[in-house]
Amino acid sequence: MATLDPNILVLGQKNAKHLLRRASFTYHKSLIDQYALLTPNQALNLLLTTNTPPVNLPYDPLPTTAPDGFWTESTALATSFANQGRKGGIVAGWWWYNAINSPNLKYKLSHFLSTCFTVEIDASSSATDFYDYIRLLLHYSYGNYKTLAKKMTLNNNMLYYLNNTANIRTAPNENYAREFFELFTIGKGPQIGLGNYTTYTEADVVQAARVLTGFRRLNTRTIIDPDTSLPKGYNVFSLHHTSSKTFSSAFNNTVIAAATNDAGMDTELNAFVNMIFNQQATAKNICRKMYIYFVKGTITPEVETDIITPLALEFYNNGYEIAPIIRRLLESKHFYDLDDTDSTNETIGGMIKSPLNQLSEICTFLKATISNPTTNAYDYYYKFWSLFAYNSFLTGSNMMLFNPENVAGHPAYYQAPGFDKNWISATNLISRYRLGESLLDGINRISGNATIITKINISSVVRDGNIISVASDPYILTSELCNALFAQNPDTNRVNYFMSTFLLQGMANFYWTNAWSDYIVTGVNSVVESRLKLLVTNILRAPESQMF
């Protein structure tokens, strides 16, 4: 019987690792050791905090002769800047750098919200509008989902991406209305009749499109929402549909009175959004998405009854506040496999890592030397992020960050029955398996062999990074690396396999101990570096490394 009842036991190493991997993009040994001593409740207290992001603004270091710099702060029209695609990628890089330096839930939640309210960088109105969209998600990460749904409707980027800025009363454009129901809020139920998806109908889409007429994107970004301090679109009553809107029995035949002026359009929009969020189905749909993102890619009937339903009820009753719900989920016995003794339904190790998780975990645990965007913008945004992480690794792994193929998002988050299994395919094997060695060499081994500036100096990290207790002991070294990088601790045979094949390469244990102590004394790493690289590369290629 699955349960949301809280786990009140101290986490310990295994659960601490699990929680940190699922809740943040910061997977450090020091954090693991710290959290291992806490209960889930204490851990969530830490995770639900906000830090000052290390990098305040994205920066374009190109063109090198006269960089566009802090272009998002410019008063010039956002679209007047060249290379919008590159700039969009830079915004993603800015977000990621802050994510891997923020040991809290905010960034995971903002990414989760981007899978609910999806846009594509390449189909955005401008990189600056995309930057505003990301800031909107960050603003509401610990906030209210319903409020976010309202604010997102007026977000300049979303107004453009799903065409609502062109939705006018003389000929409504249904694109945003449809996706608002289907993807952002209540979701589809089974099709029970002609154009009837249980939770809403085709006729509702038509009515919704009318409610949404007349909201326009403002390309100058000069209208600021006082609630968020972010740019927003504006209302044009003359383009708005002025009859009342009648919805189907799926919404109890609700009639929404039409606005009579610009301000009234907000009242009408509120009534429309409230109508949708008054349905329990909306809370359930969002909770299911949260479950698939944070917990597991399958929702069994037991989980639907014992986890989703009560969670959705809480979410509904608390008015759609996100923080208490994610806390409930990540504190639950279910999340730590403590609600039953059935090992065939595990949460720990039960999901395949997304490429984003893979990149973040490796870089943070193994202390990759990532350039600081503030002091070394060219190295970070261009050489590392744009050329390698974003356009080579993430793209090659089929996860273009914030840039999925279409508005449904990355298949791993919605495509039944595989969900997270969709991260594994013939097309992305090369990227996935060559990430580790690329970072260890500081060279793009996925394609092109260019230097990526960032590197995991594995010898120094093992010696100085406090991640291994006794590095001179090859078995301890290997097993601690495996335990850290695998989802579950491997058995002795498996550790021996890695140790003998890659670290010792058939030699006796003392060979390593001697080599390591030579390194400590002389500081020359040539002997140990190659063997450590081989070991870590192969640990990262093992199937056990692909889950979390």
Next chain:
Amino acid sequence: MMKRRNFIQLTASASALSLLPTEVFALFKSAGMTSCPNVNAKKIVLIQLSGANDGLNTVVPLNQYDAYAALRPNIKLNNIGLSNAVINLDDTLPLANQIGLHPSSTGFKSLYDRGLMRVIQGVGYASQDKSHFKSTDLWLTGGDGTSANNNIDSGWIGRFLENYYSNFLTANFPLGIQLGSSDNSLGFHGEVEHGMSININGQDPAGFYSILNGLGGAPPTTIPNSEYGDLIRFIMASDAETNLYAQSISTAFSRGTNSTNVTYPSTSLSNQLKTVAKFISGGLQSKVYLVKIGGFDTHDIQVASNTTTHLGTHANLLTQVSEAINAFITDLNNQNLGDDVIAVPFSEFGRKAGENGNLGTDHGEIAPMFVFGKSINPGVSGTNINLSEAVSANNFQVQTVQHDYRRVFSTILQDWFGTSNQTLDLTFYNTTTNQGYANSKVSNMIKAEFAVPPNCYSNSLLSNNDFGNRNDIVVYPNPTVETVNINSINNSINVVYVYSLDGKLVATYRNPMTSDSYSIDVQNLATGIYTLKVETNNGSFTKKIIVRR
């Protein structure tokens, strides 16, 4: 109905029968014993137009031009006689069925005039679902909007492959290949089988194998019996099948050619089809190809302006599609491969007959389909759609389904591939009406000389030799009942491991002698598919075997 999917660990297997079926048929034929056509080489190329192609501006019903213009005052294409007008498909068609093709479709017109294209009017399914994602899933799974046919979790292509080509499941080539998008298409998911297709989007087909070979590393020998363990097996299986298939793909690609008399434009779809042609030319025996092009969701700026409706997003897309397909079919015909290939574009639904306010169209319902190839009977199936259906009360939609899409595919699968009623019913079946599609095929779609007569229908094809990989081991007989002989040609066999479909080690056999041939007894194994891993002094080789009783 949820069925647990079994993950295959894949190997190649050499058939003990060294005669190719073509040779077998030739023998029979010369003895006058049969005139059943050889269908082994036949392939279907599915072209997914993602986003919902606007069928009404692709195929304009000329007999209702005024109604068309009234529904689409700003995005209507010009009538015959004006500049940049629609293309008159065929003036021998009855007046009531005269068609104007989008002016960008010169490639289609050329194919039609050469007798290589048929138009199927009014294609869709009952109870239209206007969600891109759901409707795409329905098209790929053989479903429709009625509740009984709405949540099928396997793809029709997958069911077709796992049944009709059940004897090919152990081959070293993938039965299906995907290009154009990195998702693992639902279309290829079998009800039972996994790993019948491979997606090689973005890979360099020539170098794929050499890069990929062995990249995944050795898997653990003990896998926990848990969810985590299942995922480990899933990854191992994916790695193994990719490795296995990659070799046949790379080899075929390097051997294949494109006709020098054909110029493929440098567009995404064209490049995908050019690659497919090269695979086919190089002898790859994959049966179903799925390529993809997106961008059809033209809610706005479908046309460049209301005075230049022949230009813009939709025009560019149709140019890309018609030029790519024209190049592809011509290439195949030039290489004498055209008999064996049918190409079928499809899209998740059409678009509204009435335009919206943004020079675009919103989601619609029925749309025309096209089928291409030498085997296709050129012409038009069905009549022009009836635009008087599109009124305010129904949101300006044309809804009459003249041809359920499953009838179109079923016709190809049976009349051309020669699938039996039984296998056809496993591929497409309407659970709402409780009927298959064998009795509702689209008539006259396949040319008589290429059609398979009913007495030649079969549930599944005989297998033939795998695409040659002569350098490893031979395993026979396969399928087997109780003994498997393994010969590793000059390498001594040390150990043979036998794994079940889900990755469990079920048997280990150690060769007591130093020999390059070794026989193992499998009479205690249950019937099914197994993977043999044969360790020799010169490396390991994997093969798949079938145990049958």
